[in-house]
Amino acid sequence: MLESFEQKALDYYGEVIINKRLIHKAGFGARAIPTYVGEWILSRFIEGGELTEENRGKIANFLGRYLPQKGQKDEIKNRLLKMETVQLLDDFSVTVNLNTGQRHLRIPLLDINDAFVSEQIVDQNELLVTSGVWGIGSLFYVPPDGPGDKGQVWMREFKPFQISKVDVDYFQECRQHFTLDEWMDLMVSSIGFNPRSQTQGQKMILITRIIPLAEPRVNIVELSPKGTGKSFVYDNLSRYARVVAGGKVTPPVLFHNLSTHTPGLITRYDAIVLDEAQSIQGDSTGELIAGLKVYLESGRFSRGNTMGTSEAGFVMLGNITLDEQHRPVHEEDGLFREIPNFLQETAFIDRIHGLLAGWEMGRVTKDSPSSSMGFKGDFFSEILHALRSDAHYAEYVSQEMRLVNCDDLRDRKAITRLATGFLKLLFPDMKPTSDQFKEFCVKPAVELRQRIRDELYRLDPEYAKVSIEVG
DSSP states (O other): OOOHHHHHHHHHHGGGEEEGGGGGTSOOTTOOOOHHHHHHHHHTTOBTTBOOHHHHHHHHHHHHHHOOOGGGHHHHHHHHHTTOOEEEEEEEEEEEETTTTEEEEEEGGGTEEEEBOOHHHHHHOGGGGTTOEEEEEEEEEEOOSSTTOOOEEEEEEEEEOOOSOOOHHHHHHHGGGSOHHHHHHHHHHHHTBOGGGSOHHHHHHHHHHTHHHHSTTOEEEEEEOTTSOTTHHHHHSOTTEEEEEGGGOOHHHHTEETTTTEEOGGGTOSEEEEESGGGOOOOTTOHHHHHHHHHHHHSEEEETTEEEEOOOEEEEEEEOOBOTTSSBTTTTTOGGGGSOGGGOOHHHHTTOOEEEEGGGSOOOOTTOBOOSEEEOHHHHHHHHHHHTTOTHHHHHHHHHOOEESOOOHHHHHHHHHHHHHHHHHHOTTSOOOHHHHIIIIIHHHHHHHHHHHHHHHHHOTTSOOOOOEEO
């Protein structure tokens, strides 16, 4: 028996809806693919909304043909060496080296970073040089011409996995057929979590996690113990999000690599997620934190003679310790005390728009993954990406939002961006009631920013104690 939000999702959104339960039955096992890629594969073999044993076998054959295990890479290289054409499903990307005037194709499954790709393929698939894109590449090997030459893998053909176009107007229009509770359940299920096992507060936390994917340059920090699924959403929902492990965060990676003239991650993704924030190491020159402060404030960055702008948001995920009451151990003297010293600088923290109370989420259990209907990952990620450029939501917020005790420009800017994000996600048709707008857009935005203000007050006496209220 379908729940009301599931039936409405099928009635109004049809082919872009998938039963999230099926992804766990499809036999992907330990394959290192994001959920949205698995759903794309799955949708090719579903009949009547269900997965038959025959089609499970077809999926297994598809995986065996196009997505071999990582341990088979030398076997595949050997096939290439024997001049066979090999087709692989992988997360292909292209880097451009201006020093040599060459494009280099990255093939993660084979640990190859310097394969050849034609200008035509890159022009037809621009995502290869931005966020990278999953797809099936047809590969062959070109042996060396002479003793001093090197052999090289070439891509002959590329079939990208991506939805060609999304109808944002239709997505927005159909929102009117759902109650707010139904829509929230659809959002949570689409993110990959089971709405039945979440409180309303927990559903709001899950929805808050994806605001940086829908609203440009939103910066949030989420603190929680391990095992609450902080990074799951960003790893599995959208190819426009990039998760970076703490120790790998450097100015060349984030902003611009001066040696290779390669643009950094912030120019290629909608959201940069710094996982394991407690393990981030500052560089001796202080360039990382200085560059981050400038970027988080203005959206600008510079390295050497290279300057640029970006609309990417930042998400920092940190593990903290809880007490017996499941509250943060350092709740009274400062939540950021378990984060590296250089990230405790108040000038940096002030540039974060909101602090997400991840400690209010339970640990991920067998009941946590969604088993309900939800938007297909590729469709949903494209919708979120498209909503980023719609300025009507910010106009609505600027006209309708009223705040009390909010004279600080950074506070107001943070709350405006967060409230705009909630409006896009919960009321994409921009038709909330006045009370709904206050309760589900402005109030949670104020709470997120208020936690930042409280932490600043605890860390630095120069920051006055402020209590921001919804007018």
